[in-house]
Amino acid sequence: MNIATIFGIIAGIFVLCAATFAATDSVQVFLNGPGLAIVLGGTIAATFICYPLREVMRVMGLFVSAFRAEELPIGDYIRDIVTISKTVSKKGEEHLEKSLKSMENEFLRDGLQMLLDGYSKQELEEILNNRIQQYHEQESNAAGIYRTMAALSPAFGIIGTLIGLIAMMQTMGDDITRIGPAMATALTTTLYGALFANMIYTPIATKVERRVEERTILMCVIRDGILFIKDKTPAPIVMDKLKGYLPPSKWSSIGAR
Template sequence: MDILSLLGVIVGFAALIGGNFIEGGSWQALVNGPAALIVLGGTLGAAMLQTPMVQLKRALAIFPWVFNPPRPQFEQGLQRLVRWAVAARKEGLLGLENMAEKEPDGFARKGLQLLVDGSESEAIRRVLETDMIVGEQRDLDAAKFYESMGGYSPTIGIIGAVMGLIHVMRNLADPSELGPGIAVAFVATIYGVALANLFLLPVANKIKTCILDQSQYRELMIEGIIAIAEGENPRTIEMKLDGYLR
């Protein structure tokens, strides 16, 4: 669990509600069903309209990264690379076959299998970099789902405000109808702006950070596997890739 993300959500919305309370308002004043329906439904519908099904499924699959992000183990990855380099120098590249079969990381396993198959270093780089770039772009496209929602949400809030004002204008002769209409108008705007800036846009940026971390870890694996393919000394490999450690 990423405590910082959870605290960020709590602090952001607590500040909004707390500020309203300090100004003399109540939390009930911020609760409005029609406004929530307009903003949430309209934002979700607009984002779904522009998002292919494959990207939508991926976006839902990676949402848990916001609160439980994948944490690439750079130090452990470097130590594995050193062990593979030592094994390759002692037993040859074929000695990595058993390690490849037991490797849980699919990306690293592919690289090891390419080593075992005797592929040239440039061929290995092309294959692994293509795999990395395609995977990164797939996840970045999925993150755009939340980014797009953050872009649409304030505008939908304004639409909700206009709808509320239209309701008010049509009922000027009935004072009892003015209050609910004005409430929808102002609360819808708050919902739209707050949802975008306190949740949706931060979610998109957090997912992008996770994606870039994974890509950097894969760059570490690529450079290490290429170094093994070129027969570099394990100690040299460790020193060269030490800069990836955090």
């Protein structure tokens, strides 16, 4: 589990609950079923209008993945690429074929397979760059959907509030004492809209964008490593060049060249 995500959610709920209990004696005033339905239902419906069904359904699954701990071991991949570079320089490219099936990273496996198939350096670079670009664009679109939902949610909160105010205006002549509670109920819809936008949609979009950048960096490391292997670059040079993708504080964790 992603500890930071869980901690943030628990801390946010705690702060909101504490502020709610401190602000009023009647917590039930913050419970508004119709308002919640307007915000959630309206946001989801508008999102389906904006984007294709397949993209929206795929993005919904990212909500669950946000709770998973995921730290890409870029340093481990750099060590693996350096090891592969040493193997190729000593035994030749044909010794890679047996180890390809055990590689979990599909991008690395496909790149090395193309290397064994005899692709030129220019062809390798073009294909790998194209895959990196396509991945970055597609996954960035997923974050864009959550950004859209973050923009739509407060708007539907206002719509729900307007609906509540209209209903309140119709009953003003009957009993003026009902204006206060009705106004409070109407405003909770705006609260829901702002809450979902800033506690759920925007944080998830930010988390998705961060993971996309991390995976893109990893793919760039793999791409450069494969091109270095193609050029038969000495392993120490491969190590020094790939270390540039990491912050200096992590250089020592990779180990000796």
